[in-house]
Amino acid sequence: MTRKEALYNLAAGREADGVIFAPILMHFAARQIGKTYGEFASDHKVLVRANVHAVREFGMDMASLISDPYRETSAFGAEIEFIDEGVPKCLTRVINSPGDIHSLKIPDIYEDYRTLDRINGARELAGELGNEVSVGGWIEGPLAEASDLAGVSEMLLMLMMDPENANLLMDKCVTVAKNFAKAQIDAGCDLIGIGDAICSQIDLDTYNQFILERHRDIIAFIHDQGALVKLHICGDITHLLHSIKEIKADIVDFDWQVDLAEGRKILGPETILCGNINPVLVQDKTSHEVYVLTSELLEKERGNRFIMSAGCEIPVNTPPENLLAMRRAVNEFSGRR
DSSP, X not given: OOHHHHHHHHHHTSOOSSOEEOOOOSHHHHHHTXXXXXXXXXXXXXXXXXXXXXXXXXXXXXXXXXXXXXHHHHHTTOXXXXXXXXXXXXXXXXXXXXXXXXXXXXXXXXXXXXXHHHHHHHHHHHHHHTTTSEEEEEEEOHHXXXXXXXXXXXXXXXXXHOHHHHHHXXXXXXXXXXXXXXXXXXXXXXEEEEXXXXXXXXXXHHXXXXXXXXXXXXXXXXXXXXXXXXXXXXXXXXXXXXXXXXXXXXXXXXXTTSOHXXXXXXXXXXXXXXXXXXXXXXXXXXXXXXXXXXXXXHHHTTTSOEEEEESSOOOTTXXXXXXXXXXXXXXXXXXXX
């Protein structure tokens, strides 16, 4: 079977052809083809080339359009600055008052250059790799996008002090997330990642009150379009896991702070867990040590629905041989050569 079919078999509970290997690669992927992070984030042709190289060179079982958190933010009207060797910077705050929330218009994601760039990337990446591996699109979750528009501290205060306007803003973010997800699926993506990192910083009651139903709504919508869903929340989400179980994501990324055994107990055997070696260890350890860490984690997850990855993005200065050591451990565990 193809690596794409292996992922879909895993999601359906059928036997897959070995363990899926799908760490998050952004700045690292750009560096491997001699490009900067700024070029990777601003030009879909660079992003596609970097992903194709990663699949070919490092045996990745998934290609992804993840690049930075400001695609939808740009569509809402923010000015974005691209940094050569850093994450793009948002130069303008779109929401500065409650009035800005009420006047905020739903953008056409085919009109903004940044959202259109990702859609074009989806079409090219799916054309290049879609018959071999899963091609993952990416959208921002409602709290993450609202925080990009209003500021993190300001949005968290709004949840407590002005819930009516907080809800209105996040509802608009949900609409754009759905539109953007559908556009990427229509362009060839068979999986959509949802990034909502700020959720690890809120308590369970706040998640349940403001976010749970919005996550469930977006995920159900993506499923209706025929794609799988991967939820990515950086940091420790242990306190949210009982609620995350309810939203029915196919894949849940676990950062290194989350105990996989505890997460498996809560989310159940039907959820694919993805993770979760500390990315700093992948960067700083020797290739042999990375191989051992990977092998030990694979053994712990034997028989489970599991995707091998680091807890979050592979750091840019990771030696390529360390990523190859992870791949080698996966191959040996899966009986591949």
